[in-house]
Amino acid sequence: MNVTCPECGAEWELSGVEQGEIVTCPDCGVDLEVLTTNPATVGLAPEEGEDWGE
Amino acid sequence: MTGMKPNGPTPRQSSRPVCLGVLVSYLRPEEKAILAAARDRGIDVAPVFDRDVVLDLAASDAPTSNLDFDVLLDRCVAHSRSGYVLRALQRWGIPTLNSADAVRLCDDKAENSLALESAGIPTPRTLVAFDVESAIRACEAVGYPAVLKPVTGSWGRLLARVNGPEQARSILEQKKELGSFHHAIFYVQEYIAKPDRDIRAYVIGDRVLAASYRTAKHWVTNAARGAESAPCPVTPDIEALALRACAAVGARLAGVDLIETQDGLAVIEVNTGGEFKGLMSTTDVDIAGAIVDEALDTARLGVT
Amino acid sequence: MATVGVLCARGRVEEKALMAALAEAGIVSALFPPTDEPLPVGPLFPMASGRSFPVPQIVVDRHPDRQIARAVLATCRALDVPGLCAGIAAAGDRLDVASALAAKGLPRPETALCTSENAGLAAVAAMGLPATVLPLDLKSQPIDLPDIDTAEAVLEHRSVLGGSEGSLGLVQAGTPPPENVVTIFVIDGVATALETSMAMGVSVEVLRLAEQTARALFADVIAVVIALTPSGPIVWDVRPVPEFRHAQALTELSVPQAIAQAVQHRLEPVSAPRLPSDSTPDWTNLVTQGTRRDLVISA
Numbered sequence: 001m002n003v004t005c006p007e008c009g010a011e012w013e014l015s016g017v018e019q020g021e022i023v024t025c026p027d028c029g030v031d032l033e034v035l036t037t038n039p040a041t042v043g044l045a046p047e048e049g050e051d052w053g054e
Numbered sequence: 055m056t057g058m059k060p061n062g063p064t065p066r067q068s069s070r071p072v073c074l075g076v077l078v079s080y081l082r083p084e085e086k087a088i089l090a091a092a093r094d095r096g097i098d099v100a101p102v103f104d105r106d107v108v109l110d111l112a113a114s115d116a117p118t119s120n121l122d123f124d125v126l127l128d129r130c131v132a133h134s135r136s137g138y139v140l141r142a143l144q145r146w147g148i149p150t151l152n153s154a155d156a157v158r159l160c161d162d163k164a165e166n167s168l169a170l171e172s173a174g175i176p177t178p179r180t181l182v183a184f185d186v187e188s189a190i191r192a193c194e195a196v197g198y199p200a201v202l203k204p205v206t207g208s209w210g211r212l213l214a215r216v217n218g219p220e221q222a223r224s225i226l227e228q229k230k231e232l233g234s235f236h237h238a239i240f241y242v243q244e245y246i247a248k249p250d251r252d253i254r255a256y257v258i259g260d261r262v263l264a265a266s267y268r269t270a271k272h273w274v275t276n277a278a279r280g281a282e283s284a285p286c287p288v289t290p291d292i293e294a295l296a297l298r299a300c301a302a303v304g305a306r307l308a309g310v311d312l313i314e315t316q317d318g319l320a321v322i323e324v325n326t327g328g329e330f331k332g333l334m335s336t337t338d339v340d341i342a343g344a345i346v347d348e349a350l351d352t353a354r355l356g357v358t
Numbered sequence: 359m360a361t362v363g364v365l366c367a368r369g370r371v372e373e374k375a376l377m378a379a380l381a382e383a384g385i386v387s388a389l390f391p392p393t394d395e396p397l398p399v400g401p402l403f404p405m406a407s408g409r410s411f412p413v414p415q416i417v418v419d420r421h422p423d424r425q426i427a428r429a430v431l432a433t434c435r436a437l438d439v440p441g442l443c444a445g446i447a448a449a450g451d452r453l454d455v456a457s458a459l460a461a462k463g464l465p466r467p468e469t470a471l472c473t474s475e476n477a478g479l480a481a482v483a484a485m486g487l488p489a490t491v492l493p494l495d496l497k498s499q500p501i502d503l504p505d506i507d508t509a510e511a512v513l514e515h516r517s518v519l520g521g522s523e524g525s526l527g528l529v530q531a532g533t534p535p536p537e538n539v540v541t542i543f544v545i546d547g548v549a550t551a552l553e554t555s556m557a558m559g560v561s562v563e564v565l566r567l568a569e570q571t572a573r574a575l576f577a578d579v580i581a582v583v584i585a586l587t588p589s590g591p592i593v594w595d596v597r598p599v600p601e602f603r604h605a606q607a608l609t610e611l612s613v614p615q616a617i618a619q620a621v622q623h624r625l626e627p628v629s630a631p632r633l634p635s636d637s638t639p640d641w642t643n644l645v646t647q648g649t650r651r652d653l654v655i656s657a
Binding site: 199202211212213214215216217218220221224225227228229231232233237 | 498499501502503504505507508510511512514515516518519520524
Binding site for chain 2: 049050051
């Protein structure tokens, strides 16, 4: 499954991922969220909130 | 120790009067009236300024933290501060008015609504969402106009009437961009067309002591936003609903906000720190005195 | 070897296209500044690490965070490194831009500077609705105020949650519909590309207004947002670091090519590298390594 980074336009193959998973663009390094798996699409990952934590 | 005041009373003696602490951020006319009413009753009363408090969480009792009262009345406007003080006092066995649990339920509008719904009390339909897009869907679910409110906060601040999805986006983005994470807990409520007034019912213990209409041309009918107070007769309906609302959150002292809808009265929220300056101008009832009496009852009953 | 620093947070589509265009012109570029690398203030001196800071010959401003951009551009100036940027719109805020354009008599909407929530409400009452709030910081998006409920809510939120910085803003009369708005990319004084959802073509008058705006702001590269109103085109807003991935070229050059050309023009008089060769960072192989910031510069 090829995906395109919405930030830098890089294309790369993504496999074994699930919807909602966070991946990193191998080119620009931005964190991306897998939006759909069939077809595979990615969008910018949500920004970390102040109240996020363990 | 800089900034510390010995808030607590002198060591207890069996014959000494009840010792009442009044937790405040600063003194408003209400607190001055309460202090005066307590002194009139010969009670040993002291204001406790939240800025001076140091809670010793390791201690097993209140004197270490200078909070050794028979009862503490919460009149603090800083909700986060009073929450911790009341929790600590609960652990140390000092009764408080209101209880820590009631204050927690009332200081968060979502918790407040959940408690009202759980008790089957009529209240406007409310949805909570955590993202701009889902909050817009929530607005659509309750229909336009919708009302956005902060989950924490008071005095009618940051209430927004939303007339459409684009308007919702403009306002939600401001909350997200400028506010802390609390402001990205989106509390979405159906807008209820009401007369240009709402009702503030002041509950003390098991009765509604007094009620007032709050009238404004603006859709936000909050006294802090300039609404005018006028006397409102305490009808059996008002009394019953206000008491049920207080019971739902465990409040013994509260300002209950009611609206008149086509289907009858509905509860907007219960305010444990209810102000009654507006009410004082519309009634001869001694509200401050009644609050002090309720505090004395709380001291007698102890921590429940 | 000419070296260009592309000032940005991350290499997005635009920065990659720009670096490709620079490479096509034989110019080596890299993202700037290097990640987690402190910048020297003032004349170059060895860093604590013993390495020299990799100083480019010119910096192209592509940073979406204007506070960071302003700080880095100022540091570059102190190092005698020129910046290709949006001039007053790069160094200042929307008030600076509006003031500079007003001083040149360029057509703009009725505008008020508001320093408080109540001032904002008074401005809206005077201008009528709809209106638009433009936060002073150019990185914040304009906020439409279609009705009084939204105006009250937005202005209150900006004041209560945003403090004095949030309260400060411009209120402009009107809210131009997207079909009446055109964004013109002006590079070195020439309208190079545009972006619009307008059905009809863009007049020369509009292109000239964008070029005049860029000149008034001393901008090397800028996008000018122009609204078409019944009384003629007006400058609605500017974008110091515009996205141009969807821009339609008006000349034979694309936006990145035009920026590369502008860079080239500025590099021409420079005959030799400013730094001794032993302290010049090795930029040569960087552009082939992708644009991940942590791969970029090794001095």
